[in-house]
Amino acid sequence: MGQLKNGTYQVSTKGFKGNIDLAITIKNEQIAKIDILKEEETPNIGGKALTALVQTAQGRNNFSVDGISGASYTSKAFNQALTLAKIAAQDEKQEATLTLNDGQYTTTVNSFQEHEGLPGIGKMTMLATFKNNKITDIEVPEYTDTNIMGGMAFDILAKKAIAKQSTDLDVVTGASVSSNAFRQALDNCILQAGGQPEIFAARKIKQRTPIVENLNTDIVVIGAGMAGLCAAIEATDQGAKVLICEAQEINGSSSTRSEGFVMGAGTKEQAKHGIEDTTDAFFEDIYSLYKDEPTIDTKLMRKLTHDSTDLNNFLMENGVTWSGVTHVSEKGVRNLKRAHTTAGLGAELIENLVQSAQEKGVDLRYGLAVDRLITLNGQVQGVVARNKLGDTLIIHASSVIVAAGSYTENPEMLKELNPRMNNIEVITGRGNGSAMRFFKQAGAQIVDVPYIQMMYYFYGASWGDRFPEAIPGSPTLPNYDVLEVDGGGRRVASEDDFCFEYTKRVWDGGYNEGYAIFGQVTADKYPEMTDLGLTTKTAQGKPFGYCEDSIKALATDVGIDPQTLEATVARYNELCEKGVDEDFHKNSANMIKITAPYYLVRLPQICTDGYTGAKINENAQVLDEDNQVIKGLYACGSCADSQMTGINYFGCGTSLLTCGVYGRAAAKDAVSRL
Structure with a gap:
């Protein structure tokens, strides 16, 4: 191996999120200096680690440093960069x-x-x-x-x-x-x-010179999730030529990551299982939960429920097979079985719709991100988009249907639009806020919702491959054997009711987290849940849980009034001894008395998609500040459901119902204007 030539060597490697470009100066066989030219790592993880790695490597003649825990991909990329600089500085060619x-x-x-x-x-x-x-x-x-x-x-x-x-x-x-x-x-x-x-x-992969291309189509759909695919298929069925711009290179929408439930009333699947239901009853049930929300539009809600039957048939006609129909709760208006399920969850649902769309001739282009809308004389007439090769595509169309998801992958926008969402542990929703950018460009009216779709429950972003036996506050794997209290230490709902009942009351109380309290009997029954609480920390760096000999000490640990929590636990234990929950009617089998030692685990905000978005009418046409239609512009899905939702979310499958109904509504109106 030859000596190392003095000089500065620019190298590029792949980190967790994107390229890491460094200028590494080698002098007298040592790493004299490292400048970070470009990096796209997560700021508080990879970005922070990269700075520490640079400090460690400078001044050494060892072209490898120990990795940083929790930033393995960034650490590996950094060490690869050191090796590349060393190879470049050697006399002979390693290749x-x-x-x-x-x-x-x-x-x-x-x-x-x-x-x-x-x-x-x-x-x-x-x-x-x-x-x-x-x-x-x-x-x-x-x-x-x-x-x-x-x-x-x-x-x-x-x-x-x-x-x-x-x-x-x-x-x-x-x-x-x-x-x-x-x-x-x-x-x-x-x-x-x-x-x-x-x-x-x-061996750097060379990209060809980017080109500019003009295309013509009838309708452009932005996004290939549930809303975009339903819109594209419906428009194609009616004879339109449709092009979908999907920014991601794979089917990575929130729909794909969902449970794959779709709410519906009066469906063939319900009839097959002997379930009697009507769309009117569906409306009354969902409206009873949402009626006090200031952004609710009754007309949109009625269309949502009324069209649920037809959407269900449409999905089956396009390859979706239901594995059954279930309810999301055994209590209240959610008890009727309306959630139509797919065996392969959201991935199977979207895979079937993608296959149907492509078979019908929809031009579905992955890795094609829309930069801006094309507008002329107040009318939207297409989009300008860019693909992974850097090509610019100018796509002319009669209308554009925005189904690009929400903004929960954009931390700055999330903080701006929803400042009370300040204790987020996990976000599973997709969408970088591009839809909001398009709406702003077109002068759309934005409907502000202070919260995003979220729950308060026990789950940690740092848990990796560990998973509790059951999860307090979860909509799909709930643990009813605990006492749930709000951020002030008060019991506000039955633990075996649907989790959004609890979420609404905690949110309305002004708290950014809740708590689950239990004793040794429950701790022994759920050892993994208990250990995760006692040995891990939240995304905010706080202990996830505590074990104390007194309720007062638990209250002190999380900063709530000890007397309030003591009174809540005492009342709960009294009800456990009676065997009847006189306050919230919880199933007696899950009323387990809380005895020392006492345990508490935090229930932070677990989130999916944002609700703030464009104001639309029953045809999914986007409205401006004067409530006038913006010609040629439609919106559906998570970027336009703020008039049809609430903090007490009806349940899994309601969002996908919104996507499907208003995706098809947009397509029908757009085609009628060709």
């Missing part, structure tokens, strides 16, 4: 000495997996084949992510790695965890074959 042992190699690495709609750690297994110093085949036979997210990402990356013989692979938009798992696995296989991953990473 000439590259050798790989022929054969097939396998590895299993951590990847993405959902648990009850929440992000967790799963696995993926790769088989990589090398021959004559080349990557000849890559298979991913087993993985825990969905086919239309992780599966699509693995296929994209495998084709690119083989074609370019490089691991200089960009993260597939919408599948960052699975993309990083793929890169890690391929590096492992290269090492097993006796090769150097850094040499493959140094």
